[in-house]
Amino acid sequence: THHYPVVSIVMQYFRRPKIVDRLMKSLLNLPFPVEFIINDDSRTELKEFQGFAGMKTDLYDWHLALLNDVHEIRGYNRLSLFASSELVYMIQDDDAAPRRATWVTHAVQLLNKYHLLGALGGYRGRIDNGRKQIKELKQNNGDKFGAHPERDGSGATRHIPLQEKQIGVPFMWCYKVNLAPYVMRRSLFAEVGGFNTNFSCAGNPGIGLDFELSIRLWKLGWKVGLFDPGFKHAIGNSKQSGTHTGVQKKIRDANEGANNMMMYKMYPGFHHKRASAAVISDNKRGVRGQHLVVVKGGKG
Structure with missing residues (x-):
């Protein structure tokens, strides 16, 4: 019997x-039709x-x-367009999903409720509301x-300070969200x-x-959200190797x-101040309208 998938899970x-083994078993607790689209780019774990x-x-x-x-x-561009489901859930190859299926069902509920929600991040995100620029990274030092x-060794990252009241999941509007999870229609x-493939020079990390996709969506009139699906990230100590250490980190x-x-060149006059101000206003509006509630100890 063929079932139309509720979600297409895409992994590079x-x-x-x-x-x-741990990674894949964590994904196999979903009690509804799922389409798995995986590119084994190293061709090492085919068996x-x-x-x-x-x-x-x-x-x-x-x-x-x-x-x-x-x-x-x-890879993510090609695999996502191959999906049969309208819900594309991009994940990383070093993140383990939680046991409960809410990591998918909460995403579905948020997308159904907020029709302008263009992308939903499930890892981290930023609002560029800081007073300084991180010189070497050309990045505003706003809230994470x-x-x-x-x-986070810098101590800059905080838990999501808001919760979607009706759905009961940590959620906020966010200017830029990290891959992954990264959920889109x-x-x-x-x-x-x-x-944008211009962000992937040959031999360099993307x-x-x-x-950039988050900023583009805001510019086009969509919104971007950040929620907590409960993933365990970097389960294989991936941040201790690859491009995160030594000479590769400098590159x-x-x-x-x-x-x-x-x-900044792509979105002059929009990135970052004007856009971040709009995101902050959306969060305040959500709290006033009682769609979003401030988590104890958090700030809206």
Whole structure:
């Protein structure tokens, strides 16, 4: 029996053999039709993915792509447009989903309630309301919100200070949200052109692709939200390797600075002050209208 999927879960995967079993098992608790679209970009865990795809259930459809060392940005663009469901839920290959299905159902409820909600982040986000610029990164030092504040060495990240009253999930309007999770309607993702491939020079990490799409949505009249789906992030200590340490971190920081400058050139007069002021107003309006409530100890 074929079921139309409630959600298409999209993942760009690259060589994480120690955590692939934990990662995939965390995704298989959903009690409704799901489409899994995975690109094993390293072609290293094909046997493991094939084993999960062979599970005896008619709820899950599987599509395993082999895109041959494609950049993360292009990978997510291609995989998302391949989705059968209107709900595209992009995840990272080092994040484990919670046991309860609310990480999907809350996203559905938020998108159904807020028709102008263009993108929904499930990791971290920023509002560029700071008084200073981080010189080397060309980034405003405004408020940061989201998952695992205790892991932020700078101490800048805070828990989401608001909650959606009716749905009962931490939620706020946010200027820029990080991938991933990153949730969008497939039709809107296609309409606005997906992630900007100019943020993915060959051999370099695609830094800022998520922020630029967030800004673009605000500029086009959509809104961007941040919620807490309860994921456990970086379960394989991925932030201790790759482009997050040593010489590669310096290269990464240089790329981040260049891409952040590009956003100012792309959205003059909008990014960052005017847009962030509008986001702050939306949060205050939500609190006044009692759609959003301030979490104890938080500030709206």
